[in-house]
Every structure is written in structure tokens, then in C-alpha cells.
Amino acid sequence: MANSIKIAPSILSADFAELGREVRDVCAAGADYVHIDVMDGHFVPNLTIGPGVVKALRPHTDKIFDVHLMVAPVDSFIDGFIAAGADIVTVHAEAGPHMHRTLQAIRAGGAKAGISLNPGTPAKMLDYIYDMVDLVLVMSVNPGFGGQSFIESQLPKIEAIRKRIDKEGLDIDLEVDGGINFDNAARVIGAGANVLVAGTATFTGGPAHYAENISRIRNAGM
Secondary structure (H helix, E strand, C coil): CHHHCEEEEEHHHCCHHHHHHHHHHHHHCCCCEEEEEEEECCCCCCECCCHHHHHHHHHHCCCEEEEEEECCCCHHHHHHHHHHCCCEEEEECCCCCCHHHHHHHHHHCCCEEEEEECCCCCHHHHCCCHHHCCEEEEECCCCCCCCCCCCCCHHHHHHHHHHHHHHCCCCCEEEEECCCCCCCHHHHHHHCCCEEEECHHHHCCCHHHHHHHHHHHHCCCC
16 A cells, blocks of 8 residues: 555745755655645635746656645636646635536646545535546645644545545545644555645655655555
8 A cells, every 4th residue: 555655745844945946855755746735815824825936846846746726716826827837736625616617627727636625524525526536635634834733533534535436436536634744644544545745744854854754654554
């Protein structure tokens, strides 16, 4: 199982003064995806980056850019992030009234489509859009800030979504974001996640520790 686990370091925990170097270093250390958190100060209580930063980072690696839009309304931002280099664009089920249309727009733009659920949002919100998504992102903290503690009640949700994906034989990644660390990664993997977003746990200790940190998270389920 460990060989199929993908690690997506969140650059929210990187040194923003050295962001290009941080992306290069973490990718060289074994990251599978680069997780890019986009926050609008409206849907979530924080403000981060726009398409210009994604475009500036794109030449620094050919790894997958996993762009998580914590933005509402979101539709008008989709094309800009795809043009900037996003490979996966994930939007929140809570962020708009026409999520099916939003997912169609992402795929029409040439990116893979992801859907994210906040901690208080039930898995049943996905019932009629599984055929429209390439990735499901379960938030295991309330979105908006890095460094929060993992919300244990999300484990049954992860399990339920994994059962549905497997039952229907769907080609969907199940990603978990929020409070992932060396102590809980095994439980998250055991619940069925195959993509782990890890910010603080990856970037702790500086570049000399990135490879070890990523390996510890990836192999936690062994």
C-alpha cells in the first residue's frame, strides 16, 4: 500500500520568501504533488495567493500542481489557474450552487477536477457527482490556516468515501488535508486515503529533513 501513497506538501507551510527554491527542494525530496492553497479571505478567513504565483512557480518543477481553491464564488477563477499551470483544480462543495457545472468547467479547461468537503459536510454531498470528479479532498481541519490539529471525526467519512469509490470501481484519488503528521498518517491511510497533504510535517526542520519527513509519512501505513 505504501508504494501507492502520494504525498502532496502544502506550500502554505513553506518559506514564502524562498518559494521557488522550496518547491524545487520538496520535489527533489520525493513529493508527488505540490499542494497549493488558494484562500480568498471570504470563503475562508485567510488570504493567500493568486494565479500569478502559480504561474511563477510552474517552471520550477514538472510535478503535478494540486490547486485547492478555497474561494467563493469560484467559477470565474478556474480558467486563470488552469492557464497558470494547475493540473488538478479542487473546489469546495459548499462554495457554489451549481457544483456539477463548476466541475464540467474544470474538465473543459483541460485540468482534472477535484471536490472538497469541509469537516461538517457529509459524504452524501458527493452522491450525484462522483462521475464528474478525479479527486475527492476531505478536509480534516476547518480550512483557512495551517498548523491545526487533525479532527478525528473525519476518519469515518474517509472510510465511507473509500467504500463508495471501491464499490463502483471509480478511478478517483482520495485526498486528506489538515493536521496530517507522523502520528496520525497511518490511521488516515488505513481509512482509505491515498493522497496525503502535509504542510508542517513536511517542512519541519528545513530542506535537509524534507526527504526523511516525506518518507515517514508515506510509509506510515506499513
